[in-house]
Amino acid sequence: MENINSNLVGLTDSEVQKRIDEGKVNISTNIKTKSIKRIFCDNIFTLFNLINVILLAALIFVGSHKNMLFIGVVIANIIIGIVQEIRSKISVDKLTILSEKKINVLRNGKIAEISKDEIVLDDILVLSRGSQIPADCIVCDGNCRVNESLLTGESNLIEKNVGDELLSGSFIAAGKCYAQAVKVGADCYAAKINNEAKYIKKVNSQIMESFNFIIKICTFVLFPIGIAFFIRQFTLPDATLQSAVISTVASLVGMIPKGMILLTSSVLAVSIIRLSSKKVLVQEMYCIETLARVDVLCLDKTGTLTTDEMTVTGVIPFGADENKIKKALSSIVKASDELNATLYALRDYSDSVSPYECSKFCDFSSETKWSGGTFENGKTYIVGATECILKSREKYSEVYSEIEKINQTVRILVLTESDSEPDKDSLPDDLKPLALILIKDKLRDNVNETVKYFKEQGVTLKVISGDSVKTVKNIAIDTGIEGAENAIDMSTVTTDEELEDAAERCNVFGRVTPAQKKKLVVALKKHGHSVAMTGDGVNDVLALKEADCSVAMASGSDAARNVSQLVLVNNDFGAMPSVVAEGRRTINNLERSSALYLVKTIYSVILSIFFIFFRTGYPFEPIQLTLVGALTVGLPSFVLALQPNKDIVKGNFTVNIIARSLPTAFCISADTILLAILKYMTDMSQAQFSTLCVYLTAFSCMLLVIRLSIPFNPLRAVMVIGCSAGIIIGSIFFGGLFSLAPLTFENIILLVIFAAGTFVVFNILYNIAQHYIEKFKKESHLKLTAKRNANKQKR
Numbered sequence: 001m002e003n004i005n006s007n008l009v010g011l012t013d014s015e016v017q018k019r020i021d022e023g024k025v026n027i028s029t030n031i032k033t034k035s036i037k038r039i040f041c042d043n044i045f046t047l048f049n050l051i052n053v054i055l056l057a058a059l060i061f062v063g064s065h066k067n068m069l070f071i072g073v074v075i076a077n078i079i080i081g082i083v084q085e086i087r088s089k090i091s092v093d094k095l096t097i098l099s100e101k102k103i104n105v106l107r108n109g110k111i112a113e114i115s116k117d118e119i120v121l122d123d124i125l126v127l128s129r130g131s132q133i134p135a136d137c138i139v140c141d142g143n144c145r146v147n148e149s150l151l152t153g154e155s156n157l158i159e160k161n162v163g164d165e166l167l168s169g170s171f172i173a174a175g176k177c178y179a180q181a182v183k184v185g186a187d188c189y190a191a192k193i194n195n196e197a198k199y200i201k202k203v204n205s206q207i208m209e210s211f212n213f214i215i216k217i218c219t220f221v222l223f224p225i226g227i228a229f230f231i232r233q234f235t236l237p238d239a240t241l242q243s244a245v246i247s248t249v250a251s252l253v254g255m256i257p258k259g260m261i262l263l264t265s266s267v268l269a270v271s272i273i274r275l276s277s278k279k280v281l282v283q284e285m286y287c288i289e290t291l292a293r294v295d296v297l298c299l300d301k302t303g304t305l306t307t308d309e310m311t312v313t314g315v316i317p318f319g320a321d322e323n324k325i326k327k328a329l330s331s332i333v334k335a336s337d338e339l340n341a342t343l344y345a346l347r348d349y350s351d352s353v354s355p356y357e358c359s360k361f362c363d364f365s366s367e368t369k370w371s372g373g374t375f376e377n378g379k380t381y382i383v384g385a386t387e388c389i390l391k392s393r394e395k396y397s398e399v400y401s402e403i404e405k406i407n408q409t410v411r412i413l414v415l416t417e418s419d420s421e422p423d424k425d426s427l428p429d430d431l432k433p434l435a436l437i438l439i440k441d442k443l444r445d446n447v448n449e450t451v452k453y454f455k456e457q458g459v460t461l462k463v464i465s466g467d468s469v470k471t472v473k474n475i476a477i478d479t480g481i482e483g484a485e486n487a488i489d490m491s492t493v494t495t496d497e498e499l500e501d502a503a504e505r506c507n508v509f510g511r512v513t514p515a516q517k518k519k520l521v522v523a524l525k526k527h528g529h530s531v532a533m534t535g536d537g538v539n540d541v542l543a544l545k546e547a548d549c550s551v552a553m554a555s556g557s558d559a560a561r562n563v564s565q566l567v568l569v570n571n572d573f574g575a576m577p578s579v580v581a582e583g584r585r586t587i588n589n590l591e592r593s594s595a596l597y598l599v600k601t602i603y604s605v606i607l608s609i610f611f612i613f614f615r616t617g618y619p620f621e622p623i624q625l626t627l628v629g630a631l632t633v634g635l636p637s638f639v640l641a642l643q644p645n646k647d648i649v650k651g652n653f654t655v656n657i658i659a660r661s662l663p664t665a666f667c668i669s670a671d672t673i674l675l676a677i678l679k680y681m682t683d684m685s686q687a688q689f690s691t692l693c694v695y696l697t698a699f700s701c702m703l704l705v706i707r708l709s710i711p712f713n714p715l716r717a718v719m720v721i722g723c724s725a726g727i728i729i730g731s732i733f734f735g736g737l738f739s740l741a742p743l744t745f746e747n748i749i750l751l752v753i754f755a756a757g758t759f760v761v762f763n764i765l766y767n768i769a770q771h772y773i774e775k776f777k778k779e780s781h782l783k784l785t786a787k788r789n790a791n792k793q794k795r
Helices: 013-021 036-044 047-062 066-099 206-234 241-255 258-277 287-293 322-335 341-350 397-405 447-456 469-479 496-505 514-526 538-546 558-563 573-613 622-641 653-681 686-709 714-733 745-794
Strands: 103-107 110-114 124-128 136-147 157-160 171-183 280-282 296-299 306-317 358-362 370-375 380-385 411-418 432-443 460-464 508-510 531-535 549-553 566-568
Touching: 036 066, 047 066, 047 241, 066 241, 066 258, 066 622, 124 136, 157 171, 206 241, 206 258, 206 287, 206 573, 206 653, 241 573, 241 622, 258 280, 258 287, 258 573, 258 622, 280 573, 287 549, 287 573, 296 514, 306 322, 306 341, 322 341, 322 358, 322 370, 322 380, 322 411, 322 432, 341 432, 397 432, 411 469, 432 469, 447 460, 447 469, 447 573, 460 469, 460 514, 469 508, 496 514, 514 531, 514 538, 531 538, 538 549, 538 558, 549 558, 566 573, 573 622, 573 653, 573 686, 622 686, 622 714, 653 686, 653 745, 686 714, 686 745
Parallel strands: 296 460, 296 531, 460 508, 531 549, 549 566
Antiparallel strands: 103 110, 103 124, 124 171, 136 157, 136 171, 280 566, 306 432, 358 370, 370 380, 380 411, 411 432
């Protein structure tokens, strides 16, 4: 705590306690993660679980108890899903607390740091640039400019003075004020509108779209096929209610890809837990996938490529002595309401001299790019970006000539003097340059390695900064950004057409306004790119909201963290390769594993339709599908989904999983239909027919597991051997439990012939499918490469 120069004293401890007792506390109504109750409900009360319960009830009604074993798999899936989501919730909640910024409030005449949930009614909040307003307030001292874009969608800054209202959810873009909380908790403006209404952003996820499509198809065909199938099975010769119910349940259980949804949520939950161990907070689950697919990564210079530390490396005076320069800088620093990295550097440089008292001051803003004021010596001192202060190059040719001579990777500020007072929206006309101040940004330790990683992975890096073009260009060159030598000054870009051309043609942008940052992201998306954006300041918020995947630094502004899907808790850009690698592992492995689940769905639909028209009993019972599914789908899918995989994500998720599943589904369907025809033409019993179909189904699924496991490692090899052994042991020692009949010599010969044919046909079809998958991926990659090469030639 520290004393504050203000007549305001804030609430006393007794007044705070009274309001807490009355429930007038700013407890957040927005849940960062699901509650435990919600996790249980979401995993238990699903459409597919309801269907499984109905099927279970049907089996209980007809007394077929052993076929109810499939419900054990359903229960296991529910438990796994709940456990993984709770583990993920715990990890996210811990990181959320770790990355949450404190709020400064006045209590007992002193500044205290508290969490936003500890604010009570009538608290006096100390708000400055970058602060997100946590409760509805009234300004009681000072003034500021507020960005309400998170609430209204408008990016214009609104002037707020004493007596004006500050709405929760907006943030301070410039200035400093003391504001009294007049509404807290559920009474706040932000709490009265839904988060999604405040910030609607469609999740860009091929996985989600794919699964939603599959679920819709399954739901659409499930009921009509199920009813027609039951009627057909019940009207067969020698059919009973029990046999018809068992066959129908087996048919419908096979159609439901319940494990695929569980697999996805579990694998994503594991990814969140893994990333949390690397101090990466995932605020939107599917953004892991989105980031792995991006081909353009937009970087804010400050806080991403560089640290927040700066130092003055040189001063170029224009007739002013060192003492005068330091005196002016010291005065500006003291008068500033908020010290950022630049002002800290100026303070360290000028702290040896005493400052002047200030009579009028204008704080820095992203739009004006300068700050300064009028002081007791009657002079006005302004410091900031040269081109924003000294706009006439002809009038100030000496200054611009000196700037052209500077070849260092530095940020260049100009210090000016005037006899007139400044206005927030305009500068005095009689500005006289005193000095150029050279400030050096400190590069992050591992930034070069990180930039190199993204270049190797085919991701185009674009640096978008509000700093001078020369500064941004030099830092981009130092970090190895491709195309840095062709940096563009966005202050010279006046039309949307020019901006769209620059977005595709250039990789380094200087003097970018917050609105232009957003427009650049929009332009890149318009050109077909998947765009990620990193940032930490209030000037990055609009672009972060627009990007397909947004990444914020925890040390940045509340507003940037609020709209971002990922937060780097350690503020380390070097963590990004880990996030991308985790996303690639997740997507590529889910793509492989999901094919296993889709096989069962496809062949179940095909065979159910076939047996509606073919007069013979359905070959499968639920207990048999439980055996085959557990050892050729369930266990292998989880093992494969959690394996290392750093391959670049290519192609369409839905197309890839369907293409990989079709060869196996075709073989199973063909084998079963041919055996059904053979049964109809011979004296083969229903039990022998069923047993042959089960063995061939297990064999076909294991062929897919083997192909998906290539290249083998010890774990995959053990998994394949273990699953194969499990099927053999189950068939030999538990044949009665799984309704498997002994096979005659003729049956065994038939099984060998069908298995050999299946082996040949499957591998031919799988090779064809893999060829088309790789061809499609290659064509997509070549188109992207050609596009990038064309852009390089333009540059």
